Amino acid sequence: MPKILVNGYGTIGKRIVWAIKKSSDLELYGIVKTRPDYSAIIALKNNIDIYVPSTEYMRSFEEKGIKVKGTIEDALSKVDVVVDATPAKVGAKYKELYLKYGVKAIFQGGEKHNIVDVSFNSLCNYEEAFGKNYVRVVSCNTTGLLRIICSLHQNVGVRKVRALIIRRGADPKEIKRGPINSIVLDPPHLPSHHGIDVKTVLPWLDIETAAVIVPTTLMHMHYLVLELEKESTKQDILRILEETPRILLVDPDKLEIKSTSELIEIARDTGRLRNDFPELLVWSTTINVKGRELVLIQSVHQEAIVIPENIDAIRAVLKLEEDKWKSIEKTDRELGISHGWLL
Incomplete structure (x- = not known):
């Protein structure tokens, strides 16, 4: 099963983590965090492996009793895709690292279109992202x-x-x-x-x-x-x-x-x-x-x-599902997403 690393565990990142864990064809490898805050403590309680950008970050986590699995580079050699949910413009700085390890990456809408192969929306252009290395889920x-x-x-x-x-x-x-x-x-x-x-x-x-x-x-x-x-x-x-x-x-x-x-x-x-x-x-x-x-x-x-689009984007870049409608249906069923009328 493909292993997914989520870099960033804020508003979007934590929701993507939940969605990956709900997806029967994907495996969450871990998350990357910079701060040993409440969300890191919650992640640890939920048995999510935590990585940090570099060894310099480890001490602050250890001082709060938060076990760190390693650095992002330790994880990149073992995963199939990184979902980059870092703050706007930070993802572009990480791209060189993803290139170094030959890892595919999904970026968010805060990044520029010119750093990716395709800007993505499931309904509009799923096919264009199929097999690509770098995809941006728009804002x-x-x-x-x-x-x-x-x-x-x-x-x-x-x-x-x-x-x-x-x-x-x-x-x-x-x-x-x-x-x-x-x-x-x-x-x-x-x-x-x-x-x-x-x-x-x-x-x-x-x-x-x-x-x-x-x-x-x-x-x-x-x-x-x-x-x-x-x-x-x-x-x-x-x-x-x-x-x-x-x-x-x-x-x-x-x-x-x-x-x-x-x-x-x-x-x-x-x-x-x-x-x-x-x-x-x-x-x-x-x-x-x-x-x-x-x-x-x-x-x-x-x-x-944007959460379901991220799951579909993962499937597209990994060539897990060629038919966009099948990917959309699977994502929506596993995440409990509806259509039709509210109530």
Whole structure:
């Protein structure tokens, strides 16, 4: 069974570790951490082997009684793939080490497209990542955009996209980010990087995006206007989205909700691990179709949406499954990911 090392054990890394452990065709080899914090203690209690970037890091772990298995170089000679979940731009620095040991690597959206062979989304371009050495799973917002765009494009075609990205200010555990009392243009000019990032996967698409950051930690929100190739109806769009993996339709009238905080409360009440929604959440009552123009609003849980893509990316680079739909189905079944309607 392929052995996977996860470099980085933060918001994304710890979720990828959980997903690998749930995957019947993958084996978690261990994690790489820089700090002997609470997450290292929890990992140790869960019998996860811990590696550090170099021997200089070992003493701080040992002082807290946290057993370290070795350095990252000790692990790289024994694994098939590294999933790099280090902070933005750190992964690029590690690539030389991965090259040295001839290990395939999956990077996250905080890295530049030019350090990899392919930027990746399961629905859009799984085949392009098949057998490649270095793949980048695009960011949470880009994943949300690509999931809806490719679902629609494969059914009714998409010519043009204009989107406003309303970004959360920080993840729930982060204490050094904001804003606290402001709406921040991100960036203060057009376009934002999100549309540019979409084009690393769909270079043919006419897309422009703008973004703002708001003082919330729970989710992102997207307002999209799409020009379709075929005239469609709202029922056509609902049927397509109902059948698309990793998309959940939300009926606010039925559920009597209208906010991301209520979505997270539903996650809590239904027992979702860490209150996660790896699915894209599309508000059904916002879907408005006039001929070939489609407008909708969707919510993106930034902590979870990229996790299934990482598992599919591992399978693609290792040539474990050639058919994207079979990989998606296996990932979703083993991770408990839904589609159709929320409740």
